[in-house]
Amino acid sequence: MTDKILLAHGSGGKLAREIIQNSFLPALSNSILNKLDDAAVIEPGGRLAFTTDSYVVQPIFFPGGDIGKLAVCGTVNDLAMVGATPQYLSLSFIIEEGLPINELERVVNSVKETAQAAGVEIVAGDTKVVNRGGADKLFLNTAGLGTIPPGANISGHNARPGDVVILSGTIGDHGIAVLSQREGLDFATKLQSDCAPLNKLVAEMLEVSLDIHCLRDPTRGGLASTLNEVAEQSGVSIRIEEEKIPVREEVLSACEMLGLDPLYIANEGKLMATVDPKDAEAVLAQMQKNEYGRNAAIIGEIKEGNPGRVVMRTRLGTSRIIDMLVGEPLPRIC
Amino acid sequence: MKLVSEFRQSELAQGLVRSIRRHATKEARFMEFCGGHTVVIMKCGLRQLLPPTLTLTAGPGCPVCVTDNADLDKAIALAKLPNVIVASFGDMLRVPGSCSSLQEAKAAGGDVRIVYSTLDALTLARENPEKSVVFIGIGFETTGPTVAASVLQAAQEGLTNYYVLSLHKLCPPIIKALLDSGEVNLQGLICPGHVSAVIGANAWEFIARDYGIPCVVSGFEPLDILQCVDMLAQQVARGEAKVEIAYRRGVTPEGNQTAIKIMEQVFEPAPARWRGIGEVAGSGLKLRPEFERFDAELNFEFDPGPTIEHKGCLCGDILRGVKTPPQCSLFRRVCTPINPVGPCMVSSEGSCAAYYHYGEENDG
Structure with missing residues (x-):
């Protein structure tokens, strides 16, 4: 048996069958997937949340995770951000010819572990192999399905003046951990990606309060872009305090060195919540009990007027606008 | 030492602000030469902390911004050549x-x-021997030595496919040109930190001596800049004009002699075109004749096409410290970071981008 992915692995023939039997099923086995029918048959029930996402991270293995873990967490978190309990995921692999099969299997195993941790099943999948150069090693596409518990009504449109803004932990860990591995940068850091499934954290938060109005995971574009989206969608302004935002010293230093701002760096295991002030302290305390919310903090407040505006009070007592991310963050010259 | 958060302590900042208020009794305009300083000033809202007697004006210290359209067109034309990696x-x-x-x-x-x-x-x-690699050499005295080092390294390794498009600029000559123009009236100069780390604080002596303008070299943390402004205000109050360093952890009076030597070994001063200012003698760097084989301008045939200036764009005036970004009629309305008209809106050190991103000091 070859140790690299060949175009024939995506042909639908014998090799395709082999990769499913040897590399996918042993790790992802469940009664729905094992049927290998053309579609998964499921009975979710209740109000449904449905999402899709694609993953093209480079490098595919990075400190604290890999593209498989990222795909499961990203999809699970998207579902969790509307308050849903994630249940079923689909997973499509677009593989560049020549990818070592053991790397594929490492990714599949990571999918398995993360899915188990999040309590979701992979019930449908697909594999395509493209010519060398047609993809960068491995791209993943997912869909995710979850059910929304009664009473929860969470949306980016629902932030209300007076709401307290809570952040679940330190920002920028994922983006800087990945950047540290990039060709041409590879600086030494012990920093790990924060990549994590947040559905259990969200479920625990909802047990304490159904007056969580808005949840978002600040992935690409960072916290700044997420806050701007919420301010715009909800027609409110947001006031945050620089001092209250948890940032690791390593992230701060790396950002300084590269000319980046942690507010714009991607996270993969953090959430931002706007919560009715009466429940804010209780929700915060509950979050801090969860391993993914240990460093949670109240970072600001939703205000009336100036819809779409996000203002930060700096450590020096001055204030400044926090804008959306424009283009890719590029390191500066000097 | 934590290196970042220690330079942003609010109590220390408040102490410096009190000191500035005490010293800045006379009206004074200080220019921060460096775009990096403009960004910190805007990002930290430092203007909000200063007394009304003090005005800070952004200068031409953004290497991307001051690059003339004709020079940018050369880089773009090179990128269109086959078998060339820019x-x-x-x-x-x-x-x-x-x-x-x-x-x-x-x-x-x-x-x-x-x-x-x-x-x-x-x-x-090295990895693409069948192609030519052209490095776009942009920057001030901070990047000059590193580009020079790459040329020396390439020469030593016998690399024959490495070239530099030298668009480097030098800081002291352009400040001299600005002051000689008489367009800006300055009572103090916030001298660039990284540039001074290379050329040394002594490089600014002529400004204090010949123009009577106080000079203080500043670092890039908000506390550095506040301390620098305080030192300038003190000089103004005492009627002095001398060169001081508020960035002692990075800058010495003599600078980095090794870096200067390498830069001078590879490059020689040459006229350079500055956006909005025009050609200034001795304000650029070109490869010395013995390194001509690394000079992209001499070794490639390319057509940058006619130079077109953007109508209504005030980048030139802004770089000379004559106008501020909000005074440009394109600012925010036509010219945004997504659809930039001029380079000052694009570069991370550009004044327009800094004003756009951090500008409105409304407490929401």
Whole structure:
């Protein structure tokens, strides 16, 4: 048996069958997937949340995770951000010819572990192999399905003046951990990606309060872009305090060195919540009990007027606008 | 030492602000030469802390911004050549030239790579022997020595496919040109930190001596800048004009002699075109004759096309400290970071971008 992915692995023939039997099923086995029918048959029930996402991270293995873990967490978190309990995921692999099969299997195993941790099943999948150069090693596409518990009504449109803004932990860990591995940068850091499934954290938060109005995971574009989206969608302004935002010293230093701002760096295991002030302290305390919310903090407040505006009070007592991310963050010259 | 948060302590900042208020009794205008300083000033809202007697004006210290359209067009034209890899610092990619940008040249099939160091460009040259690698040499005395080092390294290794498009600029000559123009009336100069780390604080002596303008070299943390402003205000109050350093952890009076030597070994001063200012004698760097084989301008045939200036764009006036970004009629309305008209809106150190991102000091 070859140790690299060949175009024939995506042909639908014998090799395709082999990769499913040897590399996918042993790790992802469940009664729905094992049927290998053309579609998964499921009975979710209740109000449904449905999402899709694609993953093209480079490098595919990075400190604290890999593209498989990222795909499961990203999809699970998207579902969790509307308050849903994630249940079923689909997973499509677009593989560049020549990818070592053991790397594929490492990714599949990571999918398995993360899915188990999040309590979701992979019930449908697909594999395509493209010519060398047609993809960068491995791209993943997912869909995710979850059910929304009664009473929860969470949306980016629902932030209300007076709401307290809570952040679940330190920002920028994922983006800087990945950047540290990039060709041409590879600086030494012990920093790990924060990549994590947040559905259990969200479920625990909802047990304490159904007056969580808005949840978002600040992935690409960072916290700044997420806050701007919420301010715009909800027609409110947001006031945050620089001092209250948890940032690791390593992230701060790396950002300084590269000319980046942690507010714009991607996270993969953090959430931002706007919560009715009466429940804010209780929700915060509950979050801090969860391993993914240990460093949670109240970072600001939703205000009336100036819809779409996000203002930060700096450590020096001055204030400044926090804008959306424009283009890719590029390191500066000097 | 934590290196970042220690330089942002609010109690220390408040102490410096009190000191500035005590000293800044006379009206004074200080220019922060460096775009990096403008960004920190805007990002930290430092203007909000200063007494009304003090005005801070942004200067021409953004290497991307001061690059003339004709020079940008050369870089873009090089990127369109077959078998050429253009290696550039990331800042340059989005900057619009006369009618295109490196980013657009890349999208159209040009091979443009972002590098973080000149040595990465050398690696590209080693790994792609069948292609020519052209490094877009943009920057002040801070980047000059590293580009010079890459040329020396290439010469030593016998690399024959590495070239530099030298668009480097020198800081003291341009400040002299600005002051000689009489357009700006300054009572103090916030001297660039990184540039001074290379050329030394002594390089500014002529400004204090010949123009009677106080000079203080500043670092890039908000506390550095506040301390620098305080030192300038003190000089103004005492009626003095001398060169001081508020960035002792990075800058000495003599500078980095090794870096200067390497830069002078490879480059010689040459006239350079500055956006909005024009050609200034001795304000650029060109490769010395013995390194001509690394000079992209001499070794490639390319047509940058006619130079077109953007109508209504005030980048030139802004770089000379004559206008501020909000005084430009395009600012925010036509010219935004997504659709930039001029380079000052693109570069991470550009004044317009700094005003756009951090500008409105409304407490919401």
